[in-house]
Amino acid sequence: MRIILLGAPGAGKGTQAQFIMQQYGIPQISTGDMLRAAVKAGTSLGLQAKELMDAGKLVTDELVIALVKERIAQADCKKGFLLDGFPRTVPQADAMKAAGITVDYVLEFDVPDEVIIDRMSGRRIHAPSGRVYHTKYNPPKTEGIDDITGEALTIRKDDSEEIVSKRLVEYHQLTKPLINYYQHEAKLGHTQYFKVDGTQPVPMVTKALSTILK
Numbered sequence: 206m207r208i209i210l211l212g213a214p215g216a217g218k219g220t221q222a223q224f225i226m227q228q229y230g231i232p233q234i235s236t237g238d239m240l241r242a243a244v245k246a247g248t249s250l251g252l253q254a255k256e257l258m259d260a261g262k263l264v265t266d267e268l269v270i271a272l273v274k275e276r277i278a279q280a281d282c283k284k285g286f287l288l289d290g291f292p293r294t295v296p297q298a299d300a301m302k303a304a305g306i307t308v309d310y311v312l313e314f315d316v317p318d319e320v321i322i323d324r325m326s327g328r329r330i331h332a333p334s335g336r337v338y339h340t341k342y343n344p345p346k347t348e349g350i351d352d353i354t355g356e357a358l359t360i361r362k363d364d365s366e367e368i369v370s371k372r373l374v375e376y377h378q379l380t381k382p383l384i385n386y387y388q389h390e391a392k393l394g395h396t397q398y399f400k401v402d403g404t405q406p407v408p409m410v411t412k413a414l415s416t417i418l419k
């Protein structure tokens with residue numbers, strides 16, 4: 206099973222990725238998590254990405270495409286994978302197509318900008334695993350602590366209101382065209398496209414996804 210999660214920053218892609226990974230036994234490929242790990246490790250990729258990420262800008266297509274191609278070639282992706290945050294531009298989608306990488310499902314999370322801005326202020330993450338919480342909508346069992354490891358949760362540097370607004374501008378300009386792109390691909394029979402109401406509570410979104418993927 207090969208799946209793309211498409212949607213604005215904070216639409217709930219990472220949250221639902223946890224459910225899909227567990228349910229279908231496929232790895233999550235989150236370009237955001239991979240880039241944050243590279244920044245933390247201080248690799249040359251991380252150094253190139255850091256400034257752009259901190260400013261709410263997209264990292265260059267060239268860097269991200271190389272990162273994803275390398276990851277998909279790994280053994281654990283043989284049975285399928287879940288792309289979270291990639292492709293994010295038409296050139297990234299074209300590069301994937303040119304490499305012969307097909308997808309079974311494109312799942313769009315529909316959430317208006319004002320809901321996104323409200324959500325981001327309460328997001329807490331467990332960076333090593335990619336687990337995501339929200340202080341109000343999806344709280345951990347103990348405040349500030351990851352449910353599984355007991356480690357402290359952190360706040361993402363790019364979750365300030367100012368940077369979230371910039372990320373939304375990037376989304377509308379560069380990523381939203383992928384909605385038409387993949388709807389067209391679905392009409393040609395190359396994939397299946399579904400739009401999910403991402404404003405519903407987390408368990409309802411999970412239920413909608415499991416109905417689609419059954």
Ligand code: AP5
Binds near residue numbers: 218221262405
């Ligand atoms: P990335 O890490 O991919 O960020 P994003 O796409 O902006 O998405 P987020 O992780 O912010 O949101 P999400 O949809 O996963 O929402 P979440 O589940 O956490 O990218 C970061 C940066 O890396 C980019 O800005 C760019 O610089 C770079 N980058 C990454 N990929 C790139 C690419 N392909 N090309 C170029 N650059 C790239 O949920 C958000 C919050 O809401 C959480 O607190 C959650 O608990 C809560 N929540 C979730 N669902 C619900 C719900 N249904 N109801 C209420 N609250 C909910």
